[in-house]
Amino acid sequence: MASGGCRTEDAARRRQPFAPLPPSNGDKAELFRGLEAAIGSTFGSDPLAPPPNPLIIVISGPSGVGKDAVIKRLQEVRGGIHFVVTATSRAKRPGEVDGKDYYFVTKEEFLSMIERNDLLEYALVYGDYKGIPKQQIRDFMAKGYDIVLRVDIQGAATLRSILGDSAVFIFLVAESEEALVKRLIDRKTETSDMLLVRIATAREEVRHMKNFDYVVVNAEGKLDESVKLVESIIDAEKAKVRQRFVKI
Numbered sequence: 585m586a587s588g589g590c591r592t593e594d595a596a597r598r599r600q601p602f603a604p605l606p607p608s609n610g611d612k613a614e615l616f617r618g619l620e621a622a623i624g625s626t627f628g629s630d631p632l633a634p635p636p637n638p639l640i641i642v643i644s645g646p647s648g649v650g651k652d653a654v655i656k657r658l659q660e661v662r663g664g665i666h667f668v669v670t671a672t673s674r675a676k677r678p679g680e681v682d683g684k685d686y687y688f689v690t691k692e693e694f695l696s697m698i699e700r701n702d703l704l705e706y707a708l709v710y711g712d713y714k715g716i717p718k719q720q721i722r723d724f725m726a727k728g729y730d731i732v733l734r735v736d737i738q739g740a741a742t743l744r745s746i747l748g749d750s751a752v753f754i755f756l757v758a759e760s761e762e763a764l765v766k767r768l769i770d771r772k773t774e775t776s777d778m779l780l781v782r783i784a785t786a787r788e789e790v791r792h793m794k795n796f797d798y799v800v801v802n803a804e805g806k807l808d809e810s811v812k813l814v815e816s817i818i819d820a821e822k823a824k825v826r827q828r829f830v831k832i
């Protein structure tokens with residue numbers, strides 16, 4: 585059991601004696617000035633809490649859990665968030681917009697980005713490179729934006745080793761394995777074989793939850809609740825006395 589703290593000296597008694605206050609005549613402005621005079625300085629109007637640092641929020645979780653859906657909704661309901669556009673060496677698909685869906689670069693350009701150390705994290709996925717441009721993060725953080733990164737579980741592990749506790753790591757899960765499988769089936773984007781791989785991978789990935797700071801359950805039909813919880817996490821992080829400080 586923790587022992588109680590014992591204060592031996594009253595803080596007020598340790599202070600210098602104050603200058604006497606003028607007799608009160610009920611005038612608030614006069615009382616204010618009198619208090620300033622008694623304490624020996626004017627009362628400042630600067631905020632007592634320092635401005636919160638911009639955050640890097642890493643959102644990860646198994647395939648189909650709703651990462652894109654949560655991030656899309658978060659951007660709709662909350663300002664001051666920049667969702668990082670990934671650079672990729674894969675060819676643009678019809679309907680995709682350069683600078684919105686991805687930054688499309690050639691393989692040579694991507695390799696020189698790696699060479700110049702321009703990427704926070706990158707991976708070769710099915711023969712195509714994908715990576716997070718550092719400069720984009722720097723530019724938006726300098727403007728006071730919070731940064732949201734969407735990565736797979738391995739990407740989150742890499743980012744944790746690079747950023748440590750300087751970023752906030754959120755793990756998104758479905759309410760149950762059963763719900764996740766149903767959602768993946770409903771999405772109709774995968775063949776049965778691909779589904780099997782994704783589901784087996786998801787089962788393994790859930791074990792990585794312990795390496796995250798927060799877990800958010802994205803339950804069926806409860807997208808707005810999940811987004812509210814992510815917002816609460818961001819708000820709580822902004823109210824921390826000891827703020828995370830991230831340097832890219």
Ligand SMILES: Nc1ncnc2c1ncn2[C@@H]1O[C@H](COP(=O)(O)OP(=O)(O)OP(=O)(O)O)[C@@H](O)[C@H]1O
Pocket residue numbers: 645646647648649650651652653654767771802803804805806807
């Ligand atoms: N809370 C929810 N309730 C019902 N459906 C949802 C919910 N969240 C997301 N979905 C739907 O589930 C499907 C998968 O979501 P989404 O594509 O956002 O997942 P993801 O984690 O980004 O997947 P992947 O990693 O495979 O790209 C989508 O059809 C999406 O609209």
